Amino acid sequence: MKKYSILHKILFFINSVFAALLLLSYALPFISPKTIPILSVLSLFVPLLMIVNGCFFVYWLIKLHKNILVSLLVLVIGWFTTSPLIKFSNKEVILNNDLKVMSYNVRLFNHYRHEEEITTEQKIYEFINNEDPDVIAIQEFYNSELLDIRLPHKYIKTKSDKDKFGLAIYSKHPIVNTGSLNFEHSANNTIFADIAVNTDTIRVYNVHLESLKINPKKENFGEKNSERLLKRLENGFVKQVDQVELILQHEYAWKNKKIICGDFNNTAYSWAYKQLADDKKDAFIECGIGLGKSFRYIYPVRIDFMLTDTEATINQFKTYSDIEFSDHYPIMTRLHW
Template sequence: MKNLSIFNKLVYMLNSLIATILLLSFLLPYISPKTIPVFAILSLFVPFLIIINMVFALYWLLQFKKQFMLSAIILGIGWVFSTPFYKITESNSSLNDDIKVMSYNVRMFNHWKWIDDDKISKNIKTFITEQSPDIILFQEYYNLEKPLFNYPYKYIKTKNKQDKIGLAIYSKFPILNTGSLNLEHTSNNIIFADILRKKDTIRVYNLHLQSLQLNTSKENFGQANSEKLVARLKERFKKQADQTEIFLAHEKEFKGKKIVAGDFNNTCYSWVYNQISKNKKDAFVEAGKGFGKTFNYWFPMRIDFIFTDETAIINQFSSFSEKNSDHFPIVTKINW
């Protein structure tokens, strides 16, 4: 430190603070939001913290300063012990009898005109037709009068008979059984379908966990309302924890082949991800490449996931950049 300029000393102090926060964030997967709810908020910012620490390491390295070791060591710890932030290699194999699965939060097909484009639903239909997945899991599905997708089997669940918004599972294979976990006091939900493929019954769960409903406008992030924002986030993270426990209790009863996918509204550095991913394979980790970004934000956020049971083989994974929603579609090829 004594050989550093005053400016670099200030930079190193900031570097030390952010590196320490990143190191603490590695504990997030093991602490329930119901225990320390405010700590759970940090899970949203772990990708940002990783990027900032990479910048710090590069800053010191270009100056041939040993201070680069601080961020480098902590990034190395994260690389070894936490879920990958970036995948360098991918699996790109394929078998004729792979099952192609897509998960897509379609944001109600732009029903409320968030995007200034009247062709959003048509664009989504074209994209899905081109990809031709065997199974599609939709979150924030809007039940249109004229169906967009020509699939022989489907299960659509809205919160009540008057609602048009909910979750959907479309399948090219017969659906034997369906159900809903009917999450209470929320517009979010979890549904499932037992799908018959050849002689196998595969349970497919579609999760849409508690939405955070963040608004980046000044009225939400201004100083006067920051405490209210934190309080709302704490409550929503606790709801996610409750919903995760409900899901895990239900999932435990099914012992066969399994696909678990959807919009978790949380990152892979969270307690929610850690709990749901136990004894499962993450399709991105197994076969993906790059950041696997699934949410349209200025830094890479992966909050949509596809998991399988441990007996499955993940042959491919892709995250697309179709800007027809605030989420990007993800697709994987699975075999057993």
């Protein structure tokens, strides 16, 4: 009995630490990364903290122990105050006048052979063409000689005239205006295209916030490299602040219909997401199902988003979790105004 009691004390201490971290994370969307950069790193681990606390809840429930209240209380607070980790039901309505919008970080169409399959590039084109979106926003675009996306209108913005790397927006409908926000001191960027759909003009922002360069296959979490990793993450989050503020300033001037989508390189529990999603609809929250995992990481991480103004009606949201041609999964929504 004594050993059993000690084990419970150790587990309860660990449980309390994870519960406290999760509780602290609920404040992160309200704290600019420039204020306490190291604290922002915690936003990446919120899904993991939720899962761990869920496991402790189940454990104490099985034991019928009062310690269940710790994780239960923190999880209940999160249920009412943060973006959901999991959606149990989804809405799916298909209308002929829906606008099908896809967002996909294609990781340069496998230009650097991250995937061993040599036909990955052609398979990405085939997937996009078969899904037949009306609009697609592509991050980590590469202007390949094999490029075969069969949409008639496009806006491609590379980092320089000589570069082949950048962002792209393709559309079935005419593009009447385009532009680039030109992030300073960054390989990332945000572009936009004004698309004429019937009598409407819809602005589509293709967002790619500062990359954190996390690779679970290569990261060495030893002491020295961990310090370097944390410093890189801090710098990335701070850069994201300036990039988000630039997007918001630009977006504020557009009073018509809009879609903001792309790879935010941050989770739904971050300051960056809260700023961009404020007064907008998140297509996953409106119509998604499951975990919404959009990045191939060791635990569920949703860093690719589809946001619209509140006047839009979102009828469907899908994460293509079976498409593993990149380190991101493509996402698509059907919507109309």
